[in-house]
Amino acid sequence: MRKPLTAGRWVITIAVLAVLCAVAIAAAISVGTTPVKPWDFWSSIGTEEHIWIARILDYRMRRAILAALIGAGLATAGGGFQAILRNPLAEPYLLGVMGGGAFGAVFVMAFDITGMGVRPLAAFIGSALSMALVWIIARGGKSGPRAHSLILAGVIVNAFFAGIIMFATSVLGTGKVKSFLFWMMGDLASERGPGWLIFVGLYVVLGLVLILPLSRDYNLLALGEDSARQLGVEVGRVKMLTYIGACIITAACVSVAGLIGFVGLIVPHTIRLALGPDHRLLLPACVLGGAFFLLVCDTAARSLFPVTEIPIGAVTAFFGGPFFLWLLRRRGAGIFSERS
Amino acid sequence: MSVDFDILVDKVRFNYNGVEIIRGLDLAVECGAFHGLLGPNGSGKTTLVKLLSGVLKPASGRIEVFGEVSDSISLRKLAQKIAVVPQGSHIAFPFTALEIVLMGRAPHLGGLSLEGAGDIEIAREAMEMTGTWEFRNRTMEQLSGGEAQRVIVARALTQQPQILILDEPTVFLDIKHQIELMELLSDLNRNRGLTILAVSHDLNLTSRYIKRATLISDGVARAEGPPAQVLTSENIFDVFGARVEIFKIGGRMGILPVERIL
Numbered sequence: 001m002r003k004p005l006t007a008g009r010w011v012i013t014i015a016v017l018a019v020l021c022a023v024a025i026a027a028a029i030s031v032g033t034t035p036v037k038p039w040d041f042w043s044s045i046g047t048e049e050h051i052w053i054a055r056i057l058d059y060r061m062r063r064a065i066l067a068a069l070i071g072a073g074l075a076t077a078g079g080g081f082q083a084i085l086r087n088p089l090a091e092p093y094l095l096g097v098m099g100g101g102a103f104g105a106v107f108v109m110a111f112d113i114t115g116m117g118v119r120p121l122a123a124f125i126g127s128a129l130s131m132a133l134v135w136i137i138a139r140g141g142k143s144g145p146r147a148h149s150l151i152l153a154g155v156i157v158n159a160f161f162a163g164i165i166m167f168a169t170s171v172l173g174t175g176k177v178k179s180f181l182f183w184m185m186g187d188l189a190s191e192r193g194p195g196w197l198i199f200v201g202l203y204v205v206l207g208l209v210l211i212l213p214l215s216r217d218y219n220l221l222a223l224g225e226d227s228a229r230q231l232g233v234e235v236g237r238v239k240m241l242t243y244i245g246a247c248i249i250t251a252a253c254v255s256v257a258g259l260i261g262f263v264g265l266i267v268p269h270t271i272r273l274a275l276g277p278d279h280r281l282l283l284p285a286c287v288l289g290g291a292f293f294l295l296v297c298d299t300a301a302r303s304l305f306p307v308t309e310i311p312i313g314a315v316t317a318f319f320g321g322p323f324f325l326w327l328l329r330r331r332g333a334g335i336f337s338e339r340s
Numbered sequence: 341m342s343v344d345f346d347i348l349v350d351k352v353r354f355n356y357n358g359v360e361i362i363r364g365l366d367l368a369v370e371c372g373a374f375h376g377l378l379g380p381n382g383s384g385k386t387t388l389v390k391l392l393s394g395v396l397k398p399a400s401g402r403i404e405v406f407g408e409v410s411d412s413i414s415l416r417k418l419a420q421k422i423a424v425v426p427q428g429s430h431i432a433f434p435f436t437a438l439e440i441v442l443m444g445r446a447p448h449l450g451g452l453s454l455e456g457a458g459d460i461e462i463a464r465e466a467m468e469m470t471g472t473w474e475f476r477n478r479t480m481e482q483l484s485g486g487e488a489q490r491v492i493v494a495r496a497l498t499q500q501p502q503i504l505i506l507d508e509p510t511v512f513l514d515i516k517h518q519i520e521l522m523e524l525l526s527d528l529n530r531n532r533g534l535t536i537l538a539v540s541h542d543l544n545l546t547s548r549y550i551k552r553a554t555l556i557s558d559g560v561a562r563a564e565g566p567p568a569q570v571l572t573s574e575n576i577f578d579v580f581g582a583r584v585e586i587f588k589i590g591g592r593m594g595i596l597p598v599e600r601i602l
Contacts, residue, residue, distance in 0.1 A: 231446050
């Protein structure tokens with residue numbers, strides 16, 4: 001028994017999720033293989049350990065903010081893709097958008113084209129191109145590609161770009177382009193300087209600003225593209241803004257942290273199960289829920305095993321793979337025959 | 341620029357990738373009419389609905405809605421005037437029936453504002469008229485084809501349009517619900533002045549309720565007028581290729597197949 005969305009329910013839900021996020025950030029700063037707590041910062045003032053403690057807390061803080069930004073962005077991008085493709089399996093990683101973004105980033109690094117803005121921009125171009133490529137490969141009849149063709153094309157495009165990245169990393173060496181593992185498994189451990197945080201923050205916020213205002217149109221799109229038009233939605237514009245917004249978000253995330261899959265699949269779907277499909281609540285909840293999810297994953301990734309850190313992409317894939325299969329079984333084969 | 345017509349279609353042509361579907365079609369839907377658009381499968385009826393609702397643009401010719409060329413009206417403005425009940429639709433996410441019906445308010449609401457008590461009242465009225473209020477909290481997947489179809493009709497009514505276009509509205513309904521829907525449309529037409537354009541290939545049911553009929557085949561209007569004048573056995577043979585007999589039963593028309601020729 002779900003009632004239509006009201007302002008009260010919206011505010012309460014978002015407030016609860018915001019508190020959950022705050023708790024997750026506090027936990028991320030408190031937990032780690034070194035037993036340092038946030039309050040040690042003040043209690044250690046004046047002692048020799050203070051600088052060392054401050055440095056650890058600073059590291060954790062920046063890393064938590066990065067995880068929150070990337071989680072928020074990828075979950076919302078996934079929600080947007082799912083809305084315009086009318087399919088709950090769509091996601092930046094599975095659609096091949098991430099692979100293309102990583103290729104763009106590796107490309108400029110291989111040719112020593114540096115500068116703060118260059119890598120995310122190249123990743124954006126790579127993402128947009130791979131989305132277009134996936135679309136062309138999967139293109140069906142006049143009613144658009146089927147979901148399974150899109151996902152298959154996405155996986156193939158990802159594999160293709162992974163091959164190129166592997167080639168680049170083995171030929172050029174890790175001094176230049178970072179390791180193959182970084183790109184393929186995701187990494188939140190490095191590159192968390194304030195400059196990058198601001199950059200990722202700006203890109204993610206820009207993407208969210210493009211996607212979130214389309215929430216009502218996404219609801220209408222669930223009725224089908226023609227019905228949405230007959231209710232006043234400029235469908236082409238909505239799809240274009242979504243592609244651009246989702247590619248901007250994906251590009252920023254990939255260029256700073258490599259490929260982190262399934263966040264855009266797990267988070268929107270779980271929230272849809274809990275709160276219903278109304279995108280006016282679903283998408284803002286994805287922003288907070290995505291941040292929460294990746295914070296938890298990253299905290300687990302760096303503190304579960306004292307000897308080594310697990311790549312963040314491995315953690316999300318560990319949850320995401322079985323989740324994808326469960327979704328497939330639960331919804332049956334019909335999920336693949338739906339046209340976008 | 342006649343104001344007596346809600347919809348005027350003037351020599352409209354349309355093609356999908358070079359295959360011409362609408363070939364110079366004329367249609368005039370009077371203000372307050374209950375107009376039936378009748379024709380066989382593949383005659384261009386659904387394409388015409390998409391042209392009238394702004395989903396498709398004519399290749400040539402013009403469509404006027406309330407005296408305004410429809411090309412120059414935004415989709416949102418058009419949606420405030422015309423509501424469409426499409427032929428069977430698949431809903432992508434598990435929205436409840438009430439959530440779907442409330443989507444009909446979208447053309448009237450600004451920005452991201454939520455539907456208020458007034459909107460829910462409009463939705464409730466529409467759902468009671470279509471007998472769907474009782475399953476307002478169920479998702480569309482939990483409804484039968486006919487129930488889902490009635491929810492979509494309620495959604496269109498919640499749009500509070502001046503013109504309601506229905507594309508084969510009775511296809512998924514059983515005989516009781518077919519009659520109920522046609523009675524409801526008839527009532528809305530008579531008592532609220534709603535202009536209705538019903539697309540159908542069900543001649544018997546539709547002709548019982550409509551006040552005016554247009555027969556179309558191969559993307560061209562073949563005959564237009566009161567149902568009794570348009571639905572003659574000659575016209576039906578020309579358009580459908582089916583041989584029928586027209587009965588008059590107590591002032592009502594009945595169309596019965598005789599045999600199919602060619």
